[in-house]
Amino acid sequence: xxxxxxxxxxxxxxxxxxxxxxxxxxxxxxxxxxxxxxxxxxxxxxxxxxxxxxxxxxxxxxxxxxxxxxxxxxxxxxxxxxxxxxxxxxxxxxxxxxxxxxxxxxxxxxxxxxxxxxxxxxxxxxxxxxxxxxxxxxxxxxx
Amino acid sequence: xxxxxxxxxxxxxxxxxxxxxxxxxxxxxxxxxxxxxxxxxxxxxxxxxxxxxxxxxxxxxxxxxxxxxxxxxxxxxxxxxxxxxxxxxxxxxxxxxxxxxxxxxxxxxxxxxxxxxxxxxxxxxxxxxxxxxxxxxxxxxxxxxxxxxxxxxxxxxxxxxxxxxxxxxxxxxxxxxxxxxxxxxxxxxxxxxxxxxxxxxxxxxxxxxxxxxxxxxxxxxxxxxxxxxxxxxxxxxxxxxxxxxxxxxxxxxxxxxxxxxxxxxxxxxxxxxxxxxxxxxxxxxxxxxxxxxxxxxxxxxxxxxxxxxxxxxxxxxxxxxxxxxxxxxxxxxxxxxxxxxxxxxxxxxxxxxxxxxxxxxxxxxxxxxxxxxxxxxxx
Amino acid sequence: xxxxxxxxxxxxxxxxxxxxxxxxxxxxxxxxxxxxxxxxxxxxxxxxxxxxxxxxxxxxxxxxxxxxxxxxxxxxxxxxxxxxxxxxxxxxxxxxxxxxxxxxxxxxxxxxxxxxxxxxxxxxxxxxxxxxxxxxxxxxxxxxxx
Numbered sequence: 119x120x121x122x123x124x125x126x127x128x129x130x131x132x133x134x135x136x137x138x139x140x141x142x143x144x145x146x147x148x149x150x151x152x153x154x155x156x157x158x159x160x161x162x163x164x165x166x167x168x169x170x171x172x173x174x175x176x177x178x179x180x181x182x183x184x185x186x187x188x189x190x191x192x193x194x195x196x197x198x199x200x201x202x203x204x205x206x207x208x209x210x211x212x213x214x215x216x217x218x219x220x221x222x223x224x225x226x227x228x229x230x231x232x233x234x235x236x237x238x239x240x241x242x243x244x245x246x247x248x249x250x251x252x253x254x255x256x257x258x259x260x261x
Numbered sequence: 262x263x264x265x266x267x268x269x270x271x272x273x274x275x276x277x278x279x280x281x282x283x284x285x286x287x288x289x290x291x292x293x294x295x296x297x298x299x300x301x302x303x304x305x306x307x308x309x310x311x312x313x314x315x316x317x318x319x320x321x322x323x324x325x326x327x328x329x330x331x332x333x334x335x336x337x338x339x340x341x342x343x344x345x346x347x348x349x350x351x352x353x354x355x356x357x358x359x360x361x362x363x364x365x366x367x368x369x370x371x372x373x374x375x376x377x378x379x380x381x382x383x384x385x386x387x388x389x390x391x392x393x394x395x396x397x398x399x400x401x402x403x404x405x406x407x408x409x410x411x412x413x414x415x416x417x418x419x420x421x422x423x424x425x426x427x428x429x430x431x432x433x434x435x436x437x438x439x440x441x442x443x444x445x446x447x448x449x450x451x452x453x454x455x456x457x458x459x460x461x462x463x464x465x466x467x468x469x470x471x472x473x474x475x476x477x478x479x480x481x482x483x484x485x486x487x488x489x490x491x492x493x494x495x496x497x498x499x500x501x502x503x504x505x506x507x508x509x510x511x512x513x514x515x516x517x518x519x520x521x522x523x524x525x526x527x528x529x530x531x532x533x534x535x536x537x538x539x540x541x542x543x544x545x546x547x548x549x550x551x552x553x554x555x556x557x558x559x560x561x562x563x564x565x566x567x568x569x570x571x572x573x574x575x576x577x578x579x580x581x582x583x584x585x586x587x588x589x590x591x592x593x594x595x596x597x598x599x600x601x602x603x604x605x606x607x608x609x610x611x612x613x614x615x616x617x618x619x620x621x622x623x624x625x626x627x628x629x630x631x632x633x634x635x636x637x638x639x640x
Numbered sequence: 641x642x643x644x645x646x647x648x649x650x651x652x653x654x655x656x657x658x659x660x661x662x663x664x665x666x667x668x669x670x671x672x673x674x675x676x677x678x679x680x681x682x683x684x685x686x687x688x689x690x691x692x693x694x695x696x697x698x699x700x701x702x703x704x705x706x707x708x709x710x711x712x713x714x715x716x717x718x719x720x721x722x723x724x725x726x727x728x729x730x731x732x733x734x735x736x737x738x739x740x741x742x743x744x745x746x747x748x749x750x751x752x753x754x755x756x757x758x759x760x761x762x763x764x765x766x767x768x769x770x771x772x773x774x775x776x777x778x779x780x781x782x783x784x785x786x
Binding site for chain 2: 137
């Protein structure tokens with residue numbers, strides 16, 4: 119049996135149509151999920167601020183949160199800064215700066231040297247006076 | 262003297278020279294050509310050299326019963342070939358592929374994943390073509406997967422559906438993958454206008470490390486809950502990627518993308534090549550498989566291109582339709598072909614990075630397609 | 641090629657030097673371009689070159705992980721060229737692209753030893769730097785005694 123008859127006899131049309139639909143559905147679903155993923159992660163990172171806003175009732179009280187410094191970082195450095203923060207958590211504080219550089223390089227961070235320099239100049243990474251370094255938790259990134 | 266001459270005649274009768282006929286000779290020449298293409302022309306050398314040498318090994322005529330040939334139960338080659346027939350090697354290769362693939366371009370521009378999906382139409386249209394030519398459904402499914410342009414996926418599905426066709430299907434799949442720079446450009450020029458080829462893509466956004474870590478878990482869950490039959494391939498692909506991105510298991514990721522994938526590629530290449538014995542390979546069926554294979558690549562390329570043009574009708578910021586050709590999951594060759602064709606029109610138009618997005622999503626799409634075909638045809 | 645004297649005049653280490661002294665020094669200094677990630681000095685290696693930063697940012701780190709960074713024009717790298725055992729105490733890596741003035745260590749030492757007044761002025765500046773950095777060094781007391 120050959121030709122269209124063979125295709126129909128073996129249910130070929132249904133298999134092809136359903137198969138293509140499943141492949142498409144799978145990748146559409148994945149692409150929709152991925153497109154929202156970075157937004158969901160952003161909301162998760164700012165959950166502290168949202169929770170604070172939710173808890174406060176009425177005008178500002180005298181007991182305010184410690185003043186946070188807003189630091190401007192270019193978007194690519196901001197992303198690298200986030201990754202550095204994760205590495206700093208892994209290293210513990212105070213941390214040796216050359217170790218942060220080594221880990222950043224190993225993790226495939228883009229331009230680890232200049233990124234760390236940006237963070238030093240922006241006082242996101244600050245010396246502890248004893249040759250080691252600390253992450254300044256009082257800064258907030260804007261871009 | 263009589264015994265001596267008998268022994269000598271017996272010995273001569275057992276040599277490969279004596280048993281050689283035109284079919285084995287043809288296959289030996291094919292093996293040499295593959296090795297030549299791999300070494301001298303550098304067409305996919307990591308695949309063509311092992312396959313080429315495997316063809317030589319599989320086509321030395323041997324005395325049956327001594328456990329030498331690949332199809333004899335107690336031969337070394339047969340034991341090594343079990344990794345192919347049992348579907349073990351392809352998932353291990355996918356583990357290595359996952360450990361070396363950067364999905365960030367795809368994560369930055371998820372829309373381009375749909376181009377990878379569109380290119381998988383090549384699988385199902387070739388499946389219909391194979392049925393129309395008189396192949397049985399299991400054979401048609403195995404032939405159709407050539408259109409996925411993914412060697413391990415093709416071998417995996419063929420081992421499940423039609424193991425006796427592994428030789429010709431694997432050779433066809435890998436041959437056409439090596440010929441992607443020859444097959445795709447004419448189709449790309451035919452189906453796109455110069456104005457379309459000149460479209461520049463926007464810079465993709467920066468993708469965070471967290472996204473890259475979460476993606477393999479989410480991708481695995483979404484794809485395998487939808488198509489569980491894709492579990493062996495996609496499970497290992499996403500696992501390998503997670504090992505790479507999580508950093509804490511860097512040793513395992515390095516092992517996966519170096520020693521594991523290299524070892525399995527050697528064993529898979531040699532045994533698949535050896536399975537192309539003349540009496541199995543040189544049949545009218547193989548000719549049909551090769552013709553359909555060429556057709557499947559062409560259809561897959563055309564589908565991706567046309568789909569890209571279709572979605573451009575709905576987009577304010579157009580995408581370069583050449584990227585549709587990169588949905589053919591011959592990673593990274595089809596992405597490089599897109600870059601090359603794009604640069605013929607505008608040398609400063611760098612499309613490679615953008616083309617990697619549909620390219621890697623094509624790998625996922627072809628694995629889902631294989632799982633779907635397997636579940637429909639076997640059940 | 642000798643460095644321009646006007647460049648040297650702007651550097652703190654040379655601020656008290658006369659134009660004759662600057663002319664003598666400029667013949668020994670040459671500008672080098674440094675790329676991000678480049679290593680200028682390696683701890684334990686023979687200290688063959690002394691550097692003065694013109695631009696760029698640098699990190700110097702020591703055994704045990706202590707480190708400090710240099711961001712200013714005129715900062716010095718490779719002071720060990722004039723201190724026994726003439727081996728670099730720390731590893732210097734460039735954090736960004738930049739430019740520095742380089743002088744061969746043996747020439748630098750010869751200059752200081754051959755010209756008493758010039759050597760005296762340079763050593764005063766260098767001693768301040770050595771003192772600031774002594775806390776990062778294992779052999780802190782040894783450096784101070786020197």
